[in-house]
Amino acid sequence: xxxxxxxxxxxxxxxxxxxxxxxxxxxxxxxxxxxxxxxxxxxxxxxxxxxxxxxxxxxxxxxxxxxxxxxxxxxxxxxxxxxxxxxxxxxxxxxxxxxxxxxxxxxxxxxxxxxxxxxxxxxxxxxxxxxxxxxxxxxxxxxxxxxxxxxxxxxxxxxxxxxxxxxxxxxxxxxxxxxxxxxxxxxxxxxxxxxxxxxxxxxxxxxxxxxxxxxxxxxxxxxxxxxxxxxxxxxxxxxxxxxxxxxxxxxxxxxxxxxxxxxxxxxxxxxxxxxxxxxxxxxxxxxxxxxxxxxxxxxxxxxxxxxxxxxxxxxxxxxxxxxxxxxxxxxxxxxxxxxxxxxxxxxxxxxxxxxxxxxxxxxxxxxxxxxxxxxxxxxxxxxxxxxxxxxx
Amino acid sequence: xxxxxxxxxxxxxxxxxxxxxxxxxxxxxxxxxxxxxxxxxxxxxxxxxxxxxxxxxxxxxxxxxxxxxxxxxxxxxxxxxxxxxxxxxxxxxxxxxxxxxxxxxxxxxxxxxxxxxxxxxxxxxxxxxxxxxxxxxxxxxxxxxxxxxxxxxxxxxxxxxxxxxxxxxxxxxxxxxxxxxxxxxxxxxxxxxxxxxxxxxxxxxxxxxxxxxxxxxxxxxxxxxxxxxxxxxxxxxxxxxxxxxxxxxxxxxxxxxxxxxxxxxxxxxxxxxxxxxxxxxxxxxxxxxxxxxxxxxxxxxxxxxxxxxxxxxxxxxxxxxxxxxxxxxxxxxxxxxxxxxxxxxxxxxxxxxxxxxxxxxxxxxxxxxxxxxxxxxxxxxxxxxxxxxxxx
Numbered sequence: 120x121x122x123x124x125x126x127x128x129x130x131x132x133x134x135x136x137x138x139x140x141x142x143x144x145x146x147x148x149x150x151x152x153x154x155x156x157x158x159x160x161x162x163x164x165x166x167x168x169x170x171x172x173x174x175x176x177x178x179x180x181x182x183x184x185x186x187x188x189x190x191x192x193x194x195x196x197x198x199x200x201x202x203x204x205x206x207x208x209x210x211x212x213x214x215x216x217x218x219x220x221x222x223x224x225x226x227x228x229x230x231x232x233x234x235x236x237x238x239x240x241x242x243x244x245x246x247x248x249x250x251x252x253x254x255x256x257x258x259x260x261x262x263x264x265x266x267x268x269x270x271x272x273x274x275x276x277x278x279x280x281x282x283x284x285x286x287x288x289x290x291x292x293x294x295x296x297x298x299x300x301x302x303x304x305x306x307x308x309x310x311x312x313x314x315x316x317x318x319x320x321x322x323x324x325x326x327x328x329x330x331x332x333x334x335x336x337x338x339x340x341x342x343x344x345x346x347x348x349x350x351x352x353x354x355x356x357x358x359x360x361x362x363x364x365x366x367x368x369x370x371x372x373x374x375x376x377x378x379x380x381x382x383x384x385x386x387x388x389x390x391x392x393x394x395x396x397x398x399x400x401x402x403x404x405x406x407x408x409x410x411x412x413x414x415x416x417x418x419x420x421x422x423x424x425x426x427x428x429x430x431x432x433x434x435x436x437x438x439x440x441x442x443x444x445x446x447x448x449x450x451x452x453x454x455x456x457x458x459x460x461x462x463x464x465x466x467x468x469x470x471x472x473x474x475x476x477x478x479x480x481x482x483x484x485x486x487x488x489x490x491x492x493x494x495x496x497x498x499x500x501x502x503x504x505x506x507x508x509x510x511x
Numbered sequence: 512x513x514x515x516x517x518x519x520x521x522x523x524x525x526x527x528x529x530x531x532x533x534x535x536x537x538x539x540x541x542x543x544x545x546x547x548x549x550x551x552x553x554x555x556x557x558x559x560x561x562x563x564x565x566x567x568x569x570x571x572x573x574x575x576x577x578x579x580x581x582x583x584x585x586x587x588x589x590x591x592x593x594x595x596x597x598x599x600x601x602x603x604x605x606x607x608x609x610x611x612x613x614x615x616x617x618x619x620x621x622x623x624x625x626x627x628x629x630x631x632x633x634x635x636x637x638x639x640x641x642x643x644x645x646x647x648x649x650x651x652x653x654x655x656x657x658x659x660x661x662x663x664x665x666x667x668x669x670x671x672x673x674x675x676x677x678x679x680x681x682x683x684x685x686x687x688x689x690x691x692x693x694x695x696x697x698x699x700x701x702x703x704x705x706x707x708x709x710x711x712x713x714x715x716x717x718x719x720x721x722x723x724x725x726x727x728x729x730x731x732x733x734x735x736x737x738x739x740x741x742x743x744x745x746x747x748x749x750x751x752x753x754x755x756x757x758x759x760x761x762x763x764x765x766x767x768x769x770x771x772x773x774x775x776x777x778x779x780x781x782x783x784x785x786x787x788x789x790x791x792x793x794x795x796x797x798x799x800x801x802x803x804x805x806x807x808x809x810x811x812x813x814x815x816x817x818x819x820x821x822x823x824x825x826x827x828x829x830x831x832x833x834x835x836x837x838x839x840x841x842x843x844x845x846x847x848x849x850x851x852x853x854x855x856x857x858x859x860x861x862x863x864x865x866x867x868x869x870x871x872x873x874x875x876x877x878x879x880x881x882x883x884x885x886x887x888x889x890x891x892x893x894x895x896x897x898x899x900x901x902x903x
Binding site for chain 2: 154156250253254311312313314315317318319321322324325326328329330331346347349350353354357360362365366368369370371379381382383385386387389390393394397410414417418420423450453
């Protein structure tokens with residue numbers, strides 16, 4: 120039996136999200152994946168915020184990136200130290216205004232935050248899948264989300280929105296389910312994972328798979344490949360920042376000392392920051408999920424998967440109105456990649472707005488408070504909502 | 512007893528370098544390091560090419576980067592599969608013309624190619640130093656080179672030239688021994704290691720130190736931390752290339768197959784390239800040396816070490832004429848860092864030429880054939896040689 124685990128927002132003013140868990144017979148019992156493999160039953164963890172209106176025309180699907188989850192915004196309780204991962208954007212009166220819109224965010228397929236992934240028990244063996252979990256694609260993640268949206272009785276999404284790997288899901292939605300997507304907002308992302316981006320992911324995967332605790336992915340009953348996963352996270356963190364951001368955030372400042380220590384301890388703040396980020400990440404994330412999600416990102420290429428080697432062809436059937444946002448200092452998915460996509464869309468006469476936001480924060484910029492980003496998204500959604508309702 | 516190991520070029524036309532080993536009583540028995548520690552006796556491996564002229568006025572010291580060694584150019588024998596690391600630049604009729612100049616290149620202190628480093632036997636214990644080897648600085652490397660130059664009876668260097676970490680040694684020479692350096696050529700380098708560059712080095716070091724074979728650096732009698740060192744090298748390789756270079760070199764091309772394999776093998780050429788580079792590196796390089804040389808680079812900051820927090824003050828006593836070259840796509844030591852240095856030199860009214868070379872090859876550009884780079888260096892050296900001889 121498959122299930123959806125739902126966490127929905129209780130609606131109180133401090134933005135506290137109440138955890139709930141439901142089991143639905145409508146959840147996909149089996150998905151046929153892009154690889155041809157079959158996977159099932161599938162559990163999807165998701166959270167909602169805001170109120171679904173009567174005609175279900177105010178639904179926004181938020182898609183998360185590598186380390187995100189379904190907990191997009193708000194707090195679970197007053198003791199909760201941190202809100203959801205995109206609290207700067209999602210909430211009452213924010214860029215994605217939950218007083219107006221009904222927001223859904225689900226943990227991706229292959230994830231480790233409630234949705235079926237490599238740590239899930241494989242019904243065929245009674246043990247966690249580990250590397251028996253099939254390699255999935257961005258398309259497979261979207262197929263699972265589609266089942267959730269169907270299950271909720273929603274036939275059209277006002278918007279699908281996400282950054283980074285979440286942005287890839289946005290594009291996949293617009294291409295795969297053109298009639299269901301009124302608009303698509305893609306931030307700091309790409310439609311074709313570059314050699315540079317693949318290289319960093321591969322280094323992260325090699326770090327995990329080289330860890331002696333990795334044990335071919337079968338580590339759930341023993342010590343975990345924490346050192347490898349921490350290294351992978353450290354590499355990731357550097358790619359999320361920019362030279363500029365690191366200069367202003369750390370520079371050459373020393374950690375808790377006045378002079379160089381002449382040893383291999385963390386002398387510089389940037390060293391201790393990375394070590395801290397690495398060690399914190401392993402407490403909440405599954406190394407196998409890191410492997411599967413990065414592989415899905417590396418495989419992502421709309422030309423190859425949807426366009427017979429042409430991105431123009433890939434967007435041929437798309438109907439969604441697009442807002443594409445890139446950031447000047449993002450060197451993981453640089454602006455030229457967004458521009459290439461926008462060009463391909465324009466050749467299909469799509470309604471696309473593009474904005475490169477000046478930022479020193481690198482790839483991570485979409486996760487950080489930015490008035491311009493919030494305003495752009497807020498206005499775009501308002502316009503789409505009006506156009507959708509005018510059209511009725 | 513200390514020794515210099517000398518390999519000098521036999522002078523034959525195919526550029527074959529003959530290996531020789533000499534022991535000299537003049538080698539430094541002990542160096543007092545920047546940390547205050549004492550290290551000795553010290554062996555320095557070096558090679559020479561070209562012929563020293565009568566007044567010893569044609570000496571060029573080439574300094575190498577992280578993975579280089581004293582074998583700067585030419586072949587040891589006809590069976591040698593590869594020439595020295597800077598064969599594109601050093602040789603008869605080349606940018607650094609060995610028909611005119613006498614080129615010296617020594618393996619850096621802390622290295623693993625003949626010069627005293629962590630793999631050397633510690634006379635106090637009779638076992639390899641490992642992590643008992645003291646943390647060294649770029650200044651310490653240069654002190655050791657200075658002892659070699661003194662030993663050879665050379666009182667003035669026509670030029671010191673190097674890229675990357677070699678470029679740091681160039682600057683250190685010009686600052687520490689101003690009267691000995693007629694000119695200094697620095698390529699793709701920096702005078703102040705940035706947070707970004709420190710971050711990548713720290714990830715490499717963590718990869719090595721996390722390897723279970725690392726054994727606190729004491730691995731010389733057992734299995735070596737090859738997986739960690741390979742990872743460190745993979746990280747390094749990505750930083751040496753550029754987005755552009757990786758796009759044209761690899762793009763999304765698959766390795767030996769027509770379609771995605773849906774597993775964690777190396778599907779993309781860039782993945783197999785990195786794995787290959789990693790595994791090749793461990794055959795020739797010592798993991799501890801990686802730790803020590805990267806740490807020396809991270810510590811490098813002329814402001815802090817020579818300028819009372821001012822780079823302008825750091826260059827106050829310098830007399831060398833400078834040629835500074837940066838590359839447009841080098842994001843490890845971007846052009847703005849070279850410009851900052853040039854500004855500080857100009858404020859001291861130094862004779863400095865600066866050129867940013869258009870290149871898609873990233874940081875590695877200085878190691879690759881480039882007509883402009885060779886011509887710039889060749890002409891600069893010619894000018895300096897003439898000016899030096901006019902001055903006599």
